[in-house]
Amino acid sequence: MSLRSPLGRVLGLGTAKDGTSHWWGQRLSGIGLLILGLWFVVSIATLPGFSHNEAVAFISKPFHAVLLMLLSVTMAYHSWLGVQVVIEDYVHSHGLRIASLILSRFAHIFFAAVALFAILKLGIGA
Amino acid sequence: MDPNDRPLSPHLSIYRWPITMVSSILHRATGVAMSVGFVLFVIWLADTASGPDAYAALADAMGSLLGKILLVGWSWAFFYHLSNGIRHLVWDAGYGFEKEQANASAWLVIAAAVVLTVVFWVVVT
Numbered sequence A: 001m002s003l004r005s006p007l008g009r010v011l012g013l014g015t016a017k018d019g020t021s022h023w024w025g026q027r028l029s030g031i032g033l034l035i036l037g038l039w040f041v042v043s044i045a046t047l048p049g050f051s052h053n054e055a056v057a058f059i060s061k062p063f064h065a066v067l068l069m070l071l072s073v074t075m076a077y078h079s080w081l082g083v084q085v086v087i088e089d090y091v092h093s094h095g096l097r098i099a100s101l102i103l104s105r106f107a108h109i110f111f112a113a114v115a116l117f118a119i120l121k122l123g124i125g126a
Numbered sequence B: 001m002d003p004n005d006r007p008l009s010p011h012l013s014i015y016r017w018p019i020t021m022v023s024s025i026l027h028r029a030t031g032v033a034m035s036v037g038f039v040l041f042v043i044w045l046a047d048t049a050s051g052p053d054a055y056a057a058l059a060d061a062m063g064s065l066l067g068k069i070l071l072v073g074w075s076w077a078f079f080y081h082l083s084n085g086i087r088h089l090v091w092d093a094g095y096g097f098e099k100e101q102a103n104a105s106a107w108l109v110i111a112a113a114v115v116l117t118v119v120f121w122v123v124v125t
Helices: A006-011 A021-045 A052-060 A062-090 A094-124 B019-050 B052-063 B065-092 B099-124
Strands: none
Touching: A021 A062, A021 B065, A021 B099, A052 A062, A052 A094, A052 B019, A052 B052, A062 A094, A062 B019, A094 B019, B019 B052, B019 B065, B019 B099, B052 B065, B065 B099
16 A cells, blocks of 8 residues: 555656665775775875976876876766755855756866866867 | 834844854854865865976965965864764764763864864974
């Protein structure tokens, strides 16, 4: 026997079946960033110097390029999820909230695309 | 009393902040700060790919006093968010919810972030 009201059934109300996906995505990307982020700060700290040549040499190593691409995408995803919650918490006007959510999502995807292009350009040596 | 003027929970301006409250809002604040830092990270990649001139402009900007303050701030934000993120994962696994444990882990995270930031900059310079 269902306890759902007939009206609720007709309107299709109820769980969207993905209640934990946002939470889980935040945790998984967080664990990924724990590894990738630590690798990145240790690499930066132990870089011989911060000239243009040294930056190019670091980024263009194949293994570094792959890890940097993973870092960029994971960071964009984790940041997108986090900023989404902040907007939902603090932006109360409906229209402004939707607009900020869309803008944030587009911006995160844009910056991830720029990062991937820059890394590939250096890694492939175009 | 007008119902609209009634004080609302959680009385942010009245209570003395427990350390767990500070550690919670710092997690969010450092997260937002690093979302901005992510843009700088991308600019660093893009300027490196563009060539020495673009890279030099960025290096000059980050070498200024304001640039250095921002870099130190971002590194602290990174280590705080990382340490407190581990604290959240431990909570997710079901441990550390007692009041004394949560207070102790909040102080531990705050101390770890400062120590890691100092170690990072000592190794860098």
